[in-house]
Amino acid sequence: MVEDFNSSQPIYYQILQRICRQIVRGEVQAGDKLPSVRELAVQSGVNPNTAQRVYTELERLHITETRRGQGTFVTEDQSQLQSLRDTLKSERIQAFLQDMREMGYTDAEIVAGIQHHQQSEEGSS
Amino acid sequence: MSQHIVEFKNVSKKYPGREALHNVSFTLPRGKVIGLIGPNGSGKSTALKLMAGLLRPNAGQVLVNGEIAGRPTQHQHMAFLSDREELYPFYTIGETLAFYKSVYGDFDLAKAEDMLKFLQLAPDQKVGGLSKGNYGRLKMVLTISRRVPLLLLDEPLSGLDPMVRQTIIQSIISYFDPEQTILLSTHEVSEIEPMLDMAMLIFNGQLVALEDVETIRETHQQHLVGWMSTAVR
Numbered sequence: 001m002v003e004d005f006n007s008s009q010p011i012y013y014q015i016l017q018r019i020c021r022q023i024v025r026g027e028v029q030a031g032d033k034l035p036s037v038r039e040l041a042v043q044s045g046v047n048p049n050t051a052q053r054v055y056t057e058l059e060r061l062h063i064t065e066t067r068r069g070q071g072t073f074v075t076e077d078q079s080q081l082q083s084l085r086d087t088l089k090s091e092r093i094q095a096f097l098q099d100m101r102e103m104g105y106t107d108a109e110i111v112a113g114i115q116h117h118q119q120s121e122e123g124s125s
Numbered sequence: 126m127s128q129h130i131v132e133f134k135n136v137s138k139k140y141p142g143r144e145a146l147h148n149v150s151f152t153l154p155r156g157k158v159i160g161l162i163g164p165n166g167s168g169k170s171t172a173l174k175l176m177a178g179l180l181r182p183n184a185g186q187v188l189v190n191g192e193i194a195g196r197p198t199q200h201q202h203m204a205f206l207s208d209r210e211e212l213y214p215f216y217t218i219g220e221t222l223a224f225y226k227s228v229y230g231d232f233d234l235a236k237a238e239d240m241l242k243f244l245q246l247a248p249d250q251k252v253g254g255l256s257k258g259n260y261g262r263l264k265m266v267l268t269i270s271r272r273v274p275l276l277l278l279d280e281p282l283s284g285l286d287p288m289v290r291q292t293i294i295q296s297i298i299s300y301f302d303p304e305q306t307i308l309l310s311t312h313e314v315s316e317i318e319p320m321l322d323m324a325m326l327i328f329n330g331q332l333v334a335l336e337d338v339e340t341i342r343e344t345h346q347q348h349l350v351g352w353m354s355t356a357v358r
Contacts, residue, residue: 007348010339011319042299047158047320049303050339 012053015044019058023074024085034064034072127191130155130275130306131176136185138171145171147330148185155274156303160317160338161310162353163327169310170208172327173277176308177205190274200229204271206264208280214253218246218263225267237270240300244292258289265293269300276301278309282316290316318349326356 005011022028034055035043041051055072058064062080064072075081100110129152138146145168153159161169174180175187178195187194190202212221218241226232241248244262255263261281268276282290290313298320301307308325311317318338326333333356341352 005319007342007351008346010342012339038299042295045294045298045319047298047322049157049322050319 011046012050012057015040015046015050015054016057019054020063020084020088023063023081024088028074030074030078030081031076032074033070034074036071127188128155129153129188130190131308132186132188133172133175134186134188136175136182136187138168138175138180139183144330146175146182149330149332150185151325151332151335153306153308153325153335154323155306157322158297158301158307158320159309159323159325160314160321160349161308161325161327162312162314162349163333165312167327168330169327170279173205173279173308173310176275177203177277179205200273201231202273203275203277204229204268204273206268206276206278206281208283210260212252212260212263212267214251216252217248218250218252218255219248221252221263221267222248225270229271231272233270233272236300237266240266240270240296243299244296258285261285261289262293262296265296269297272302274305276305276307278307280310280312282311282313294320314349314353321349324349324352326353328356 005014019028019034028034034040037048037051037055040046040054041048044051055064055066058072059066061084062077063075063084065075066072097107097110101107105113131151131153133149133151136146136149137144149172161172163169171180175182176189176194178189178199181195189199192198192202213224216224222232222234222237222241225237226234238248244266246259246262246266250259252260252263261284265278265281268278281293285293294317297307309317321338323335323337324341325335338349341347341349345352345355347355
């Protein structure tokens with residue numbers, strides 16, 4: 001289909017994550033209108049009930065708001081968007097750290113590794 | 126209006142020498158897209174044909190929209206997409222739509238014409254000359270355009286190439302009415318999984334499981350194919 005979904009997470013959650021990333025990257029901006037439930041369903045190849053669940057969850061998390069008769073919009077509340085940025089950031093860092101610690105790296109090694117990697121990236125560009 | 130769109134009460138169906146369904150009971154909720162899955166010969170088609178009133182159970186009762194299946198008023202409750210080729214080859218696509226409109230009062234002609242455009246079918250093409258893919262698309266148009274509470278699709282994707290399967294899946298998502306229940310049998314499980322609300326697994330004439338697809342992912346951490354193979358082992 002249009003998109004691939006991994007098997008271990010609910011599909012609605014994977015679409016929700018994708019929309020959150022688009023917002024954090026600025027592809028979708030504060031106050032932008034999101035596609036209708038049916039459009040989202042067709043784009044992602046999922047059923048409209050799943051698409052509806054994505055929007056219900058986004059609204060529950062105060063990332064979007066529904067305007068009666070007009071559709072779903074990204075919130076214009078900058079503090080909400082900032083907290084979304086922070087949440088995604090700490091989620092990724094936490095996952096990375098957990099992964100590295102499981103392999104037995106110390107925090108000092110991890111930090112040094114990141115700095116080293118960054119420097120070599122700068123050097124090559 | 127009965128609460129469930131479909132109800133099987135202790136249903137058994139025997140063919141000469143073999144029992145296709147054995148004492149099966151379940152109910153299906155309204156407004157869901159449900160995948161009927163299971164290996165070949167497990168009883169999927171039999172279950173669909175019992176709902177469509179094309180077969181009678183040897184024991185038990187099949188209720189569709191609260192009424193016993195197979196009554197003359199059956200067509201008000203459901204539309205059935207057969208896995209066979211059964212349209213008149215001498216009609217054009219446009220004539221086939223008009224024919225359906227004359228047979229079924231609930232046929233939504235405007236929707237059907239809209240779907241033809243979406244699927245790039247020309248109304249003046251002869252049905253007999255259609256490719257397998259376009260024939261499959263046309264059958265989907267004819268079924269989805271019925272305004273009935275239950276749509277039964279028997280292997281709508283089988284034997285079609287990936288491009289055609291994708292447009293058919295998209296046409297279902299774009300055009301079905303969320304108040305309708307869709308029950309479709311298929312082997313292409315992983316392809317239809319994202320569009321399903323529920324999965325119903327039949328094996329050896331028994332109902333093995335009927336569950337929400339998201340629940341399967343959340344609790345078993347598996348997609349449908351994995352879940353299916355664990356369940357029938």
